[in-house]
Amino acid sequence: MSLTDKAIAQIRELIRTGALPPGSKLPPEPELAAQLGLSRNLAREAVKALAVARILEIRRGDGTYVTSLEPTLLLENLGGAVELLQGDSGALRDLMEVRRLLEPAATALAATRISDEQLSEVRRQLDAMRAARDDVERLNTHDAAFHRAVVSATGNDTLLALLEAISGRTLRARIWRGLIDADAAERTLEEHEAIYRALTTRDAALSQAAALMHVSNTEEGLRKHLRDGSLPEQGPLETGR
Incomplete structure:
Protein backbone atom coordinates (compact mmCIF):
# COMPACT_ATOMS: atom_id res chain seq x y z
CA MET A 1 0.00 0.00 0.00
CA GLU A 70 -26.40 5.66 1.97
CA PRO A 71 -25.95 2.90 -0.66
CA THR A 72 -27.35 5.06 -3.44
CA LEU A 73 -24.67 7.65 -2.71
CA LEU A 74 -21.73 5.27 -2.28
CA LEU A 75 -22.58 3.25 -5.38
CA GLU A 76 -22.78 6.29 -7.68
CA ASN A 77 -19.15 5.76 -8.60
CA LEU A 78 -19.91 2.19 -9.65
CA GLY A 79 -22.46 3.54 -12.13
CA GLY A 80 -19.87 5.94 -13.49
CA ALA A 81 -17.38 3.10 -13.86
CA VAL A 82 -19.96 1.04 -15.75
CA GLU A 83 -20.39 3.85 -18.25
CA LEU A 84 -16.64 3.74 -18.93
CA LEU A 85 -16.83 0.02 -19.79
CA GLN A 86 -19.17 0.49 -22.73
CA GLY A 87 -16.49 -0.22 -25.33
CA ASP A 88 -15.29 -3.44 -23.66
CA SER A 89 -17.34 -6.35 -25.00
CA GLY A 90 -16.12 -8.71 -22.27
CA ALA A 91 -17.13 -6.25 -19.56
CA LEU A 92 -20.58 -5.79 -21.16
CA ARG A 93 -21.14 -9.54 -21.12
CA ASP A 94 -20.06 -9.69 -17.48
CA LEU A 95 -22.44 -6.87 -16.56
CA MET A 96 -25.36 -8.63 -18.22
CA GLU A 97 -24.46 -11.83 -16.40
CA VAL A 98 -24.54 -10.02 -13.07
CA ARG A 99 -27.89 -8.50 -13.98
CA ARG A 100 -29.22 -11.98 -14.84
CA LEU A 101 -28.16 -13.23 -11.41
CA LEU A 102 -29.67 -10.32 -9.47
CA GLU A 103 -32.72 -8.96 -11.26
CA PRO A 104 -34.92 -12.09 -11.41
CA ALA A 105 -34.35 -12.67 -7.68
CA ALA A 106 -35.16 -9.01 -7.00
CA THR A 107 -38.36 -9.30 -9.04
CA ALA A 108 -39.38 -12.40 -7.06
CA LEU A 109 -38.87 -10.48 -3.82
CA ALA A 110 -40.79 -7.51 -5.19
CA ALA A 111 -43.76 -9.77 -5.94
CA THR A 112 -44.08 -10.59 -2.22
CA ARG A 113 -43.84 -6.97 -1.09
CA ILE A 114 -45.25 -4.74 -3.83
CA SER A 115 -48.11 -2.46 -2.85
CA ASP A 116 -51.06 -1.53 -5.06
CA GLU A 117 -49.60 1.95 -5.44
CA GLN A 118 -46.21 0.57 -6.50
CA LEU A 119 -47.88 -1.80 -8.93
CA SER A 120 -49.72 1.15 -10.46
CA GLU A 121 -46.37 2.87 -11.01
CA VAL A 122 -45.02 -0.20 -12.81
CA ARG A 123 -48.13 -0.16 -15.03
CA ARG A 124 -47.73 3.56 -15.69
CA GLN A 125 -44.16 3.10 -16.88
CA LEU A 126 -45.17 0.13 -19.04
CA ASP A 127 -47.88 2.21 -20.72
CA ALA A 128 -45.36 5.03 -21.26
CA MET A 129 -42.96 2.57 -22.90
CA ARG A 130 -45.63 1.45 -25.35
CA ALA A 131 -46.50 5.05 -26.16
CA ALA A 132 -42.81 5.77 -26.83
CA ARG A 133 -42.06 2.64 -28.87
CA ASP A 134 -40.56 4.63 -31.78
CA ASP A 135 -38.55 7.05 -29.64
CA VAL A 136 -35.33 5.51 -28.28
CA GLU A 137 -34.68 8.29 -25.77
CA ARG A 138 -38.15 8.08 -24.21
CA LEU A 139 -38.16 4.27 -24.37
CA ASN A 140 -34.86 4.25 -22.53
CA THR A 141 -36.14 6.62 -19.84
CA HIS A 142 -39.32 4.65 -19.17
CA ASP A 143 -37.56 1.28 -19.40
CA ALA A 144 -35.19 2.36 -16.63
CA ALA A 145 -38.14 3.72 -14.62
CA PHE A 146 -40.07 0.45 -15.09
CA HIS A 147 -37.24 -1.65 -13.65
CA ARG A 148 -36.58 0.92 -10.93
CA ALA A 149 -40.23 0.74 -9.88
CA VAL A 150 -40.07 -3.05 -9.71
CA VAL A 151 -36.86 -3.23 -7.68
CA SER A 152 -37.95 -0.32 -5.45
CA ALA A 153 -40.84 -2.50 -4.34
CA THR A 154 -38.35 -4.81 -2.60
CA GLY A 155 -37.64 -2.04 -0.11
CA ASN A 156 -33.93 -2.88 -0.44
CA ASP A 157 -32.06 0.29 -1.32
CA THR A 158 -28.71 -1.49 -1.71
CA LEU A 159 -30.16 -3.91 -4.25
CA LEU A 160 -31.75 -1.02 -6.13
CA ALA A 161 -28.48 0.93 -6.19
CA LEU A 162 -26.51 -2.09 -7.42
CA LEU A 163 -28.92 -2.90 -10.23
CA GLU A 164 -29.18 0.71 -11.34
CA ALA A 165 -25.38 0.96 -11.39
CA ILE A 166 -24.86 -2.12 -13.58
CA SER A 167 -27.73 -1.24 -15.93
CA GLY A 168 -26.34 2.09 -17.06
CA ARG A 169 -28.31 4.47 -19.25
CA THR A 170 -25.80 4.21 -22.08
CA LEU A 171 -26.03 0.42 -22.29
CA ARG A 172 -29.83 0.48 -22.14
CA ALA A 173 -30.02 2.99 -24.98
CA ARG A 174 -27.64 0.98 -27.15
CA ILE A 175 -29.66 -2.17 -26.59
CA TRP A 176 -32.94 -0.39 -27.42
CA ARG A 177 -31.43 0.97 -30.64
CA GLY A 178 -30.41 -2.56 -31.59
CA LEU A 179 -33.89 -3.90 -30.80
CA ILE A 180 -35.59 -1.26 -32.90
CA ASP A 181 -33.20 -1.82 -35.78
CA ALA A 182 -33.92 -5.57 -35.59
CA ASP A 183 -37.70 -5.06 -35.25
CA ALA A 184 -37.54 -6.83 -31.89
CA ALA A 185 -38.78 -3.97 -29.71
CA GLU A 186 -42.36 -5.29 -29.67
CA ARG A 187 -41.21 -8.65 -28.30
CA THR A 188 -39.27 -6.91 -25.56
CA LEU A 189 -42.30 -4.80 -24.64
CA GLU A 190 -44.27 -8.03 -24.31
CA GLU A 191 -41.62 -9.32 -21.93
CA HIS A 192 -42.15 -6.25 -19.75
CA GLU A 193 -45.89 -6.89 -19.92
CA ALA A 194 -45.29 -10.45 -18.70
CA ILE A 195 -43.31 -9.16 -15.73
CA TYR A 196 -46.13 -6.78 -14.83
CA ARG A 197 -48.78 -9.49 -15.12
CA ALA A 198 -46.74 -11.82 -12.92
CA LEU A 199 -46.36 -9.11 -10.29
CA THR A 200 -50.13 -8.59 -10.19
CA THR A 201 -50.49 -12.22 -9.04
CA ARG A 202 -47.96 -11.65 -6.21
CA ASP A 203 -46.45 -14.98 -7.30
CA ALA A 204 -42.71 -14.90 -6.60
CA ALA A 205 -41.80 -17.89 -8.79
CA LEU A 206 -43.81 -16.63 -11.75
CA SER A 207 -42.37 -13.12 -11.40
CA GLN A 208 -38.84 -14.49 -11.21
CA ALA A 209 -39.41 -16.60 -14.33
CA ALA A 210 -40.77 -13.62 -16.28
CA ALA A 211 -37.82 -11.45 -15.30
CA LEU A 212 -35.33 -14.22 -16.06
CA MET A 213 -36.83 -14.67 -19.54
CA HIS A 214 -36.55 -10.94 -20.21
CA VAL A 215 -32.99 -10.52 -18.94
CA SER A 216 -31.82 -13.72 -20.65
CA ASN A 217 -33.27 -12.62 -23.99
CA THR A 218 -31.68 -9.19 -23.59
CA GLU A 219 -28.35 -10.82 -22.75
CA GLU A 220 -28.55 -13.11 -25.76
CA GLY A 221 -29.40 -10.16 -28.00
CA LEU A 222 -26.40 -8.28 -26.64
CA ARG A 223 -24.12 -11.26 -27.27
CA LYS A 224 -25.40 -11.53 -30.84
CA HIS A 225 -24.80 -7.83 -31.48
CA LEU A 226 -21.29 -8.13 -30.05
CA ARG A 227 -20.52 -11.19 -32.20
CA ASP A 228 -21.83 -9.43 -35.30
CA GLY A 229 -20.22 -6.11 -34.41
CA SER A 230 -23.65 -4.51 -34.82
CA LEU A 231 -24.29 -3.03 -31.38
CA PRO A 232 -25.17 0.64 -32.01
CA GLU A 233 -22.61 3.13 -30.81
CA GLN A 234 -23.21 5.69 -28.10
CA GLY A 235 -25.41 8.49 -29.38
CA PRO A 236 -25.74 12.15 -28.36
CA LEU A 237 -28.55 11.41 -25.89
CA GLU A 238 -26.25 9.27 -23.76
CA THR A 239 -24.14 11.91 -22.11
CA GLY A 240 -25.23 11.03 -18.57
CA ARG A 241 -27.11 8.55 -16.46
Whole structure:
Protein backbone atom coordinates (compact mmCIF):
# COMPACT_ATOMS: atom_id res chain seq x y z
CA MET A 1 0.00 0.00 0.00
CA SER A 2 1.14 3.53 -0.71
CA LEU A 3 1.29 6.03 2.15
CA THR A 4 -1.85 7.69 0.77
CA ASP A 5 -3.68 4.35 0.71
CA LYS A 6 -2.69 3.77 4.34
CA ALA A 7 -3.96 7.22 5.27
CA ILE A 8 -7.26 6.49 3.50
CA ALA A 9 -7.53 3.18 5.37
CA GLN A 10 -7.00 4.93 8.71
CA ILE A 11 -9.82 7.41 8.10
CA ARG A 12 -12.09 4.65 6.80
CA GLU A 13 -11.41 2.70 9.99
CA LEU A 14 -12.52 5.68 12.10
CA ILE A 15 -15.76 5.73 10.12
CA ARG A 16 -16.23 1.95 10.26
CA THR A 17 -15.81 1.82 14.05
CA GLY A 18 -18.21 4.71 14.61
CA ALA A 19 -15.58 7.13 15.83
CA LEU A 20 -16.71 9.28 12.88
CA PRO A 21 -20.40 8.42 12.34
CA PRO A 22 -22.47 9.53 9.32
CA GLY A 23 -23.00 13.27 9.34
CA SER A 24 -20.14 13.98 11.75
CA LYS A 25 -17.55 16.67 11.15
CA LEU A 26 -13.87 15.74 10.84
CA PRO A 27 -11.33 17.54 13.03
CA PRO A 28 -9.44 20.37 11.33
CA GLU A 29 -6.69 19.14 9.03
CA PRO A 30 -3.75 19.76 11.44
CA GLU A 31 -5.59 18.01 14.26
CA LEU A 32 -6.62 15.07 12.05
CA ALA A 33 -3.07 14.66 10.77
CA ALA A 34 -1.66 14.67 14.30
CA GLN A 35 -4.33 12.23 15.52
CA LEU A 36 -3.45 9.74 12.77
CA GLY A 37 0.29 10.35 12.82
CA LEU A 38 0.28 11.67 9.26
CA SER A 39 1.74 14.64 7.49
CA ARG A 40 -0.79 17.31 6.58
CA ASN A 41 -0.24 16.59 2.89
CA LEU A 42 -1.10 12.90 3.36
CA ALA A 43 -4.19 13.75 5.42
CA ARG A 44 -5.29 16.21 2.72
CA GLU A 45 -4.82 13.66 -0.09
CA ALA A 46 -6.72 10.99 1.85
CA VAL A 47 -9.63 13.36 2.47
CA LYS A 48 -9.76 14.32 -1.21
CA ALA A 49 -9.82 10.66 -2.26
CA LEU A 50 -12.61 9.83 0.18
CA ALA A 51 -14.56 12.86 -1.03
CA VAL A 52 -14.36 11.55 -4.61
CA ALA A 53 -15.72 8.22 -3.31
CA ARG A 54 -18.62 10.14 -1.68
CA ILE A 55 -17.60 8.96 1.78
CA LEU A 56 -16.63 12.47 2.82
CA GLU A 57 -18.07 15.82 1.78
CA ILE A 58 -15.88 18.92 1.72
CA ARG A 59 -17.93 22.03 2.49
CA ARG A 60 -15.97 25.13 1.58
CA GLY A 61 -15.69 27.51 4.52
CA ASP A 62 -17.30 25.00 6.89
CA GLY A 63 -15.21 21.83 7.04
CA THR A 64 -15.30 18.20 6.02
CA TYR A 65 -18.14 15.87 6.96
CA VAL A 66 -18.87 12.18 6.74
CA THR A 67 -21.71 11.74 4.27
CA SER A 68 -24.92 9.81 4.96
CA LEU A 69 -23.15 6.67 3.66
CA GLU A 70 -26.40 5.66 1.97
CA PRO A 71 -25.95 2.90 -0.66
CA THR A 72 -27.35 5.06 -3.44
CA LEU A 73 -24.67 7.65 -2.71
CA LEU A 74 -21.73 5.27 -2.28
CA LEU A 75 -22.58 3.25 -5.38
CA GLU A 76 -22.78 6.29 -7.68
CA ASN A 77 -19.15 5.76 -8.60
CA LEU A 78 -19.91 2.19 -9.65
CA GLY A 79 -22.46 3.54 -12.13
CA GLY A 80 -19.87 5.94 -13.49
CA ALA A 81 -17.38 3.10 -13.86
CA VAL A 82 -19.96 1.04 -15.75
CA GLU A 83 -20.39 3.85 -18.25
CA LEU A 84 -16.64 3.74 -18.93
CA LEU A 85 -16.83 0.02 -19.79
CA GLN A 86 -19.17 0.49 -22.73
CA GLY A 87 -16.49 -0.22 -25.33
CA ASP A 88 -15.29 -3.44 -23.66
CA SER A 89 -17.34 -6.35 -25.00
CA GLY A 90 -16.12 -8.71 -22.27
CA ALA A 91 -17.13 -6.25 -19.56
CA LEU A 92 -20.58 -5.79 -21.16
CA ARG A 93 -21.14 -9.54 -21.12
CA ASP A 94 -20.06 -9.69 -17.48
CA LEU A 95 -22.44 -6.87 -16.56
CA MET A 96 -25.36 -8.63 -18.22
CA GLU A 97 -24.46 -11.83 -16.40
CA VAL A 98 -24.54 -10.02 -13.07
CA ARG A 99 -27.89 -8.50 -13.98
CA ARG A 100 -29.22 -11.98 -14.84
CA LEU A 101 -28.16 -13.23 -11.41
CA LEU A 102 -29.67 -10.32 -9.47
CA GLU A 103 -32.72 -8.96 -11.26
CA PRO A 104 -34.92 -12.09 -11.41
CA ALA A 105 -34.35 -12.67 -7.68
CA ALA A 106 -35.16 -9.01 -7.00
CA THR A 107 -38.36 -9.30 -9.04
CA ALA A 108 -39.38 -12.40 -7.06
CA LEU A 109 -38.87 -10.48 -3.82
CA ALA A 110 -40.79 -7.51 -5.19
CA ALA A 111 -43.76 -9.77 -5.94
CA THR A 112 -44.08 -10.59 -2.22
CA ARG A 113 -43.84 -6.97 -1.09
CA ILE A 114 -45.25 -4.74 -3.83
CA SER A 115 -48.11 -2.46 -2.85
CA ASP A 116 -51.06 -1.53 -5.06
CA GLU A 117 -49.60 1.95 -5.44
CA GLN A 118 -46.21 0.57 -6.50
CA LEU A 119 -47.88 -1.80 -8.93
CA SER A 120 -49.72 1.15 -10.46
CA GLU A 121 -46.37 2.87 -11.01
CA VAL A 122 -45.02 -0.20 -12.81
CA ARG A 123 -48.13 -0.16 -15.03
CA ARG A 124 -47.73 3.56 -15.69
CA GLN A 125 -44.16 3.10 -16.88
CA LEU A 126 -45.17 0.13 -19.04
CA ASP A 127 -47.88 2.21 -20.72
CA ALA A 128 -45.36 5.03 -21.26
CA MET A 129 -42.96 2.57 -22.90
CA ARG A 130 -45.63 1.45 -25.35
CA ALA A 131 -46.50 5.05 -26.16
CA ALA A 132 -42.81 5.77 -26.83
CA ARG A 133 -42.06 2.64 -28.87
CA ASP A 134 -40.56 4.63 -31.78
CA ASP A 135 -38.55 7.05 -29.64
CA VAL A 136 -35.33 5.51 -28.28
CA GLU A 137 -34.68 8.29 -25.77
CA ARG A 138 -38.15 8.08 -24.21
CA LEU A 139 -38.16 4.27 -24.37
CA ASN A 140 -34.86 4.25 -22.53
CA THR A 141 -36.14 6.62 -19.84
CA HIS A 142 -39.32 4.65 -19.17
CA ASP A 143 -37.56 1.28 -19.40
CA ALA A 144 -35.19 2.36 -16.63
CA ALA A 145 -38.14 3.72 -14.62
CA PHE A 146 -40.07 0.45 -15.09
CA HIS A 147 -37.24 -1.65 -13.65
CA ARG A 148 -36.58 0.92 -10.93
CA ALA A 149 -40.23 0.74 -9.88
CA VAL A 150 -40.07 -3.05 -9.71
CA VAL A 151 -36.86 -3.23 -7.68
CA SER A 152 -37.95 -0.32 -5.45
CA ALA A 153 -40.84 -2.50 -4.34
CA THR A 154 -38.35 -4.81 -2.60
CA GLY A 155 -37.64 -2.04 -0.11
CA ASN A 156 -33.93 -2.88 -0.44
CA ASP A 157 -32.06 0.29 -1.32
CA THR A 158 -28.71 -1.49 -1.71
CA LEU A 159 -30.16 -3.91 -4.25
CA LEU A 160 -31.75 -1.02 -6.13
CA ALA A 161 -28.48 0.93 -6.19
CA LEU A 162 -26.51 -2.09 -7.42
CA LEU A 163 -28.92 -2.90 -10.23
CA GLU A 164 -29.18 0.71 -11.34
CA ALA A 165 -25.38 0.96 -11.39
CA ILE A 166 -24.86 -2.12 -13.58
CA SER A 167 -27.73 -1.24 -15.93
CA GLY A 168 -26.34 2.09 -17.06
CA ARG A 169 -28.31 4.47 -19.25
CA THR A 170 -25.80 4.21 -22.08
CA LEU A 171 -26.03 0.42 -22.29
CA ARG A 172 -29.83 0.48 -22.14
CA ALA A 173 -30.02 2.99 -24.98
CA ARG A 174 -27.64 0.98 -27.15
CA ILE A 175 -29.66 -2.17 -26.59
CA TRP A 176 -32.94 -0.39 -27.42
CA ARG A 177 -31.43 0.97 -30.64
CA GLY A 178 -30.41 -2.56 -31.59
CA LEU A 179 -33.89 -3.90 -30.80
CA ILE A 180 -35.59 -1.26 -32.90
CA ASP A 181 -33.20 -1.82 -35.78
CA ALA A 182 -33.92 -5.57 -35.59
CA ASP A 183 -37.70 -5.06 -35.25
CA ALA A 184 -37.54 -6.83 -31.89
CA ALA A 185 -38.78 -3.97 -29.71
CA GLU A 186 -42.36 -5.29 -29.67
CA ARG A 187 -41.21 -8.65 -28.30
CA THR A 188 -39.27 -6.91 -25.56
CA LEU A 189 -42.30 -4.80 -24.64
CA GLU A 190 -44.27 -8.03 -24.31
CA GLU A 191 -41.62 -9.32 -21.93
CA HIS A 192 -42.15 -6.25 -19.75
CA GLU A 193 -45.89 -6.89 -19.92
CA ALA A 194 -45.29 -10.45 -18.70
CA ILE A 195 -43.31 -9.16 -15.73
CA TYR A 196 -46.13 -6.78 -14.83
CA ARG A 197 -48.78 -9.49 -15.12
CA ALA A 198 -46.74 -11.82 -12.92
CA LEU A 199 -46.36 -9.11 -10.29
CA THR A 200 -50.13 -8.59 -10.19
CA THR A 201 -50.49 -12.22 -9.04
CA ARG A 202 -47.96 -11.65 -6.21
CA ASP A 203 -46.45 -14.98 -7.30
CA ALA A 204 -42.71 -14.90 -6.60
CA ALA A 205 -41.80 -17.89 -8.79
CA LEU A 206 -43.81 -16.63 -11.75
CA SER A 207 -42.37 -13.12 -11.40
CA GLN A 208 -38.84 -14.49 -11.21
CA ALA A 209 -39.41 -16.60 -14.33
CA ALA A 210 -40.77 -13.62 -16.28
CA ALA A 211 -37.82 -11.45 -15.30
CA LEU A 212 -35.33 -14.22 -16.06
CA MET A 213 -36.83 -14.67 -19.54
CA HIS A 214 -36.55 -10.94 -20.21
CA VAL A 215 -32.99 -10.52 -18.94
CA SER A 216 -31.82 -13.72 -20.65
CA ASN A 217 -33.27 -12.62 -23.99
CA THR A 218 -31.68 -9.19 -23.59
CA GLU A 219 -28.35 -10.82 -22.75
CA GLU A 220 -28.55 -13.11 -25.76
CA GLY A 221 -29.40 -10.16 -28.00
CA LEU A 222 -26.40 -8.28 -26.64
CA ARG A 223 -24.12 -11.26 -27.27
CA LYS A 224 -25.40 -11.53 -30.84
CA HIS A 225 -24.80 -7.83 -31.48
CA LEU A 226 -21.29 -8.13 -30.05
CA ARG A 227 -20.52 -11.19 -32.20
CA ASP A 228 -21.83 -9.43 -35.30
CA GLY A 229 -20.22 -6.11 -34.41
CA SER A 230 -23.65 -4.51 -34.82
CA LEU A 231 -24.29 -3.03 -31.38
CA PRO A 232 -25.17 0.64 -32.01
CA GLU A 233 -22.61 3.13 -30.81
CA GLN A 234 -23.21 5.69 -28.10
CA GLY A 235 -25.41 8.49 -29.38
CA PRO A 236 -25.74 12.15 -28.36
CA LEU A 237 -28.55 11.41 -25.89
CA GLU A 238 -26.25 9.27 -23.76
CA THR A 239 -24.14 11.91 -22.11
CA GLY A 240 -25.23 11.03 -18.57
CA ARG A 241 -27.11 8.55 -16.46
